[in-house]
Amino acid sequence: MTMIELTNLTKIYDTGELKVTGLDDISFKCDEGEMVSIMGHSGSGKSTMMNIIGCLDRPTSGTYHLDGVDVASLNDDQLAKIRNAKLGFVFQSYNLLPKISAQQNVALPLIYSGENHRQQRSMAALEAVGIAVRAKHLPSEMSGGEKQRVAIARALINNPKVILADEPTGNLDTATSHSIMSLFTELHKKGITIVIVTHEEDIASYTQRTIYVRDGKIIEEKKR
Amino acid sequence: MSIWESLRTAWQSIFANKLRSSLTMLGIVIGVCAVVLLVALGQGFQTSMTKTFNDMGASALYISSAPSKTVVGGIRPLTNEDVTALQDKNLVPAVSVVSPTRTNRGTASYGNNNASESLMGIMPVITKIRNYKMDQGRFLTDQDVTNRANVVVLGWQAEIDLFGAQAPGTTSPIGTYIRISGMKFQVVGTCQKFGGFAGDSYILMPLTTMQSKITGGDVVQQIGILASKPDQVDTAIAQVTAVLRARHFIRTVAGAADDFSITDMRETLNSMEATLAAFSLFMGAVGAISLIVGGIGIMNIMLVSVTERTREIGIRKAIGARRRDILIQFLIEAAALSLTGGLIGLGLAVGVAHAMGQITLGQTQVTPEISYSIVFIALGVSIGTGLLSGTYPAFRAGGLDPIESLRHE
Numbered sequence: 001m002t003m004i005e006l007t008n009l010t011k012i013y014d015t016g017e018l019k020v021t022g023l024d025d026i027s028f029k030c031d032e033g034e035m036v037s038i039m040g041h042s043g044s045g046k047s048t049m050m051n052i053i054g055c056l057d058r059p060t061s062g063t064y065h066l067d068g069v070d071v072a073s074l075n076d077d078q079l080a081k082i083r084n085a086k087l088g089f090v091f092q093s094y095n096l097l098p099k100i101s102a103q104q105n106v107a108l109p110l111i112y113s114g115e116n117h118r119q120q121r122s123m124a125a126l127e128a129v130g131i132a133v134r135a136k137h138l139p140s141e142m143s144g145g146e147k148q149r150v151a152i153a154r155a156l157i158n159n160p161k162v163i164l165a166d167e168p169t170g171n172l173d174t175a176t177s178h179s180i181m182s183l184f185t186e187l188h189k190k191g192i193t194i195v196i197v198t199h200e201e202d203i204a205s206y207t208q209r210t211i212y213v214r215d216g217k218i219i220e221e222k223k224r
Numbered sequence: 225m226s227i228w229e230s231l232r233t234a235w236q237s238i239f240a241n242k243l244r245s246s247l248t249m250l251g252i253v254i255g256v257c258a259v260v261l262l263v264a265l266g267q268g269f270q271t272s273m274t275k276t277f278n279d280m281g282a283s284a285l286y287i288s289s290a291p292s293k294t295v296v297g298g299i300r301p302l303t304n305e306d307v308t309a310l311q312d313k314n315l316v317p318a319v320s321v322v323s324p325t326r327t328n329r330g331t332a333s334y335g336n337n338n339a340s341e342s343l344m345g346i347m348p349v350i351t352k353i354r355n356y357k358m359d360q361g362r363f364l365t366d367q368d369v370t371n372r373a374n375v376v377v378l379g380w381q382a383e384i385d386l387f388g389a390q391a392p393g394t395t396s397p398i399g400t401y402i403r404i405s406g407m408k409f410q411v412v413g414t415c416q417k418f419g420g421f422a423g424d425s426y427i428l429m430p431l432t433t434m435q436s437k438i439t440g441g442d443v444v445q446q447i448g449i450l451a452s453k454p455d456q457v458d459t460a461i462a463q464v465t466a467v468l469r470a471r472h473f474i475r476t477v478a479g480a481a482d483d484f485s486i487t488d489m490r491e492t493l494n495s496m497e498a499t500l501a502a503f504s505l506f507m508g509a510v511g512a513i514s515l516i517v518g519g520i521g522i523m524n525i526m527l528v529s530v531t532e533r534t535r536e537i538g539i540r541k542a543i544g545a546r547r548r549d550i551l552i553q554f555l556i557e558a559a560a561l562s563l564t565g566g567l568i569g570l571g572l573a574v575g576v577a578h579a580m581g582q583i584t585l586g587q588t589q590v591t592p593e594i595s596y597s598i599v600f601i602a603l604g605v606s607i608g609t610g611l612l613s614g615t616y617p618a619f620r621a622g623g624l625d626p627i628e629s630l631r632h633e
């Protein structure tokens with residue numbers, strides 16, 4: 001079943017005097033349970049694509065169906081709900097809140113979904129990514145790899161259907177990058193759909209399929 | 225996101241920036257403290273004034289002779305016969321108490337102590353108008369009046385003037401004799417302090433004694449009367465006026481002025497209350513200004529906070545916070561900040577009021593009164609100030625674009 005489907009999708013940033021094309025008539029499909037990577041030069045439109053897939057941004061034209069739902073028909077509150085329940089984000093710069101503990105960071109999405117048992121569930125998520133011992137630590141007291149694991153735990157907490165990771169290993173050394181990728185592979189085996197943006201071929205090699213983007217267009221697709 | 229979660233989040237952020245939060249609160253702390261203290265003082269002042277007035281007989285009407293120059297053809301002074309006429313229930317049914325007095329300044333002495341006091345000839349019925357509280361001994365009786373007895377009751381200050389400030393339990397002045405105008409008077413009672421502007425330098429004796437032995441004549445200076453019912457005051461004034469005009473041969477045609485005046489203390493009381501109300505309004509305005517300043521401080525800090533936490537807002541939105549969740553979070557943060565300031569200000573005000581205890585304003589003893597209504601109003605106003613000044617920053621925060629916020633450094 002198709003999880004993500006972009007059809008003739010265009011994104012134009014209007015910065016006043018000049019219009020920048022972020023995505024140029026892109027069509028892309030990703031099945032449920034697939035693990036896909038997106039590669040391309042800097043400025044090619046990878047993040048733009050991820051933001052639209054992540055319901056953080058709306059396309060200028062074209063359609064986007066997520067899990068069979070036309071996202072254009074949803075209002076901002078409904079998009080927030082989708083981000084909360086169906087999607088999990090992992091960023092290059094971790095994006096943890098600096099003043100609360102790892103566990104509180106992981107529990108944050110549960111606050112917005114009104115979930116109970118936040119303590120147990122956030123602890124379980126930390127255990128799942130192998131970082132339960134750091135539960136009480138502040139982000140500033142953890143290494144990059146540890147922070148990224150906390151961020152992944154946060155992305156997982158609401159049992160999302162899709163995980164979107166924009167250069168999740170961009171700030172990590174090679175060894176740590178590979179352990180993070182093994183973690184994604186594990187999640188993939190559990191049936192979660194995963195889309196990863198990366199600049200490195202050996203990171204992309206963890207995925208089943210890689211698409212190459214240039215100037216807002218998909219120029220190549222490679223299956224493994 | 226539940227209100228409880230919003231509150232927790234607000235607390236986390238207030239505590240995370242302790243210094244900044246405290247400085248922000250300062251305006252509200254000072255504003256609320258000032259308002260509460262000023263209002264408490266105002267209420268204390270009012271209570272004290274009202275009590276003094278009631279002790280003095282504010283509900284009574286006082287009849288006295290008009291100043292001599294105002295009346296053509298001379299003045300007939302008020303006399304015992306006027307008093308007798310006013311006591312006639314058939315003539316003045318609306319009057320229930322008639323209390324004539326004759327006051328004279330005089331010197332009283334005991335041993336080597338001399339003191340100038342206000343000597344008052346009174347009838348025992350005066351206690352229905354003025355609230356004399358006995359310290360020792362007894363008040364004057366009808367028997368004393370009939371006998372024209374040489375007996376006196378001393379005011380609080382008069383007792384001190386003559387007998388010195390004694391420790392309680394030492395020799396009592398009751399039964400001893402003091403001298404007034406060369407005559408001996410036995411002290412039968414002493415009164416407790418009135419305080420305030422009522423004054424305590426007085427010596428009471430029977431009106432008959434006063435008239436026959438000190439002033440001579442049958443003139444009374446002032447007649448205090450009480451209306452039989454509160455709504456009968458105007459009727460009482462009309463009836464008294466009619467009786468006295470007839471007795472003083474003032475023609476009933478227009479233009480002939482009374483040769484006496486009737487003072488209604490209610491007017492004084494009303495004007496005093498109006499003054500107090502204006503005073504309270506002024507104090508309220510002062511407090512309001514400091515609260516506005518405090519509110520602007522909160523708005524300022526909240527705006528800074530929104531900019532500083534743009535990335536946090538972006539993160540929260542990315543993981544599912546709706547516009548309204550962010551908005552409420554910032555609103556509650558502003559309200560919590562302001563309410564905390566209000567609570568601290570209130571606590572300070574209570575502490576200061578307690579430390580002040582009873583203070584003397586002019587001649588009036590004032591105890592600040594912090595009532596529940598001030599407390600609720602102060603807290604309500606501080607929450608309101610927070611919400612009001614938090615509204616604009618909160619809308620800014622809620623409306624931020626998630627992607628741009630995430631990109632924010």
Ligand SMILES: Nc1ncnc2c1ncn2[C@@H]1O[C@H](COP(=O)(O)OP(=O)(O)OP(=O)(O)O)[C@@H](O)[C@H]1O
Pocket residue numbers: 013014015020021022040041042043044045046047048049
């Ligand atoms: N908010 C924006 N306003 C204007 N132009 C933008 C905006 N965001 C992105 N762009 C432009 O759109 C194009 C694609 O940007 P995007 O961030 O998607 O690139 P990227 O592939 O993620 O690059 P990188 O590998 O450096 O992260 C770029 O030319 C960029 O300048």
Ligand SMILES: [Mg+2]
Pocket residue numbers: 046047048166
């Ligand atoms: Mg990018």
